[in-house]
Amino acid sequence: MEVIRNKFQHDCTVGVRIQHLPPGLFASSQYFDFPDRPHRGLHGTAAALRVLAAEARDDDRSREVAVGLVKYLAQRPAVERAIERDKPRLGTLEKRLLQEQQNTVKQAEILYALSFVSTGLASCDQLRYEIAERIMTGLVVGSSGWGVTLNSGAVISELATAHVLRALSANGFPVSASIHEELRGRLLARARSSGGTVDEVYVSTFVLQVLIETSLIQRSEAVLVFDYLWLRLKDKLAEPRESSIDLLGDHDRDFVRVPWQIHLIADAWLVRPIRRYLASSTQAALNQIVSGVLGEGFRYPDSGPYVSTRTYGYIYGMLSIIGSHGNVVGRGDLTWGSTLISALGVVRKRHRVIQGTLWAGAVTVVAAATLIWMRSDDFSIGDLAANFVAGGVIALMAWTTRRLR
Helix, strand or coil, X not given: CHHHHHHHHHHHHCCHHHCCCCCCCCCCCCECCCCCCCCCCHHHHHHHHHHHHHHCCCCHHHHHHHHHHHHHHHHHHHHHHHHCCCCCCHHHHHHHHHHHHHEHHHHHHHHHHHCCCCCCCCCCHHHHHHHHHHHHHCCCCCCCCCCCECCCXXXXXXXXXXXXXXHHHHCCCCCCHHHHHHHHHHHHHHHHHCCCCHHHHHHHHHHHHHHXXXXXXXXXXXXXXXXXXXXXXXXXXXXXXXXXXXXXXXXXCCEEEECHHHHHHHHHHHHCCCXXXXXXXXXXXXXXXXXXXXXXXXXXXXXXXXXXXXXXXXXXXXXXXXXXCCCECCEHHHHHHHHHHHHHCCCCCCHHHHHHHHHHHHXXXXXXXXXXXXXXXXXXXXHHHHHHHHHHHHHHHHHHCCCCC
């Protein structure tokens, strides 16, 4: 996490892209380690804010940069116009600013990143409400979703709708039940029929993660969908890949990348933390990502030779999920499992490690109970009942791990 944090801090505070910004404002771009590129992008800036706002609580430099990112996002149109004033590119800039305001995924990613900005960090309520209102007015008329552009006449996109659902929910804005029910229904129908195109399967990894994070899918449904996704994608985990979804069908620059491997790893942790998250294929993919981040930089071949800021934002989100100790899709019975697996980190352990640990615990409980009983001056066999029952319960838990998926 520290490596990712430091990389964003450096990217937002050096290079040509910040030379013309007012003091105290920061921005990021599409790629890291590209200081001579003046471009300031929303995908990269949203990713930077998502990471640094989360890190701001324990790091002063992150706090400073996160505040500057919020200020830049709030003032972006005016700042960019001032930089391009009296230049021939001004007309191009106006077109780009308008396109960005109508890009559903970009607006949703900014709104989601703002959810990590605490009240004491920066004042951004007005910006939140402006983006949320812009998004809500772009809801496709007579439907339960959004298109790739904030146009009420657009065709519904599951990817765009999932991004909006996550962003609105994270910021506490109400979302119509019909919206998540539509997403959930499509996902379940695809899983039950084992159908769907390759792109639909890739997008489904993200949709499932969003529905789990927002507690809008039942445990049994999440298992059904995940098992379907696992069967379709497990053999593709060996090589680092992501999917490029053509948004407008023009095969130009209007596409968005879906890092489905990152989403599938997060899904595995959330739904099948033992059987699939600890599977060799999942751990190999995770180790490859982590090794890349800790080394010369992790990149997907589809993104070219440069390291993507947006990808790092999603990696940070995945690692945050894995590092958490909360319930797993409402399964309180797996809270102990969450803690254990977090301690194991990315090192693969087989079921027998957990099983052996629980059996050792059972033996310890029985031995301690027997010792207490033998040293007691006034003992009764009934005194041991509770202890032996506890040992039996732990032994039963060990046996049950064979059934966990």
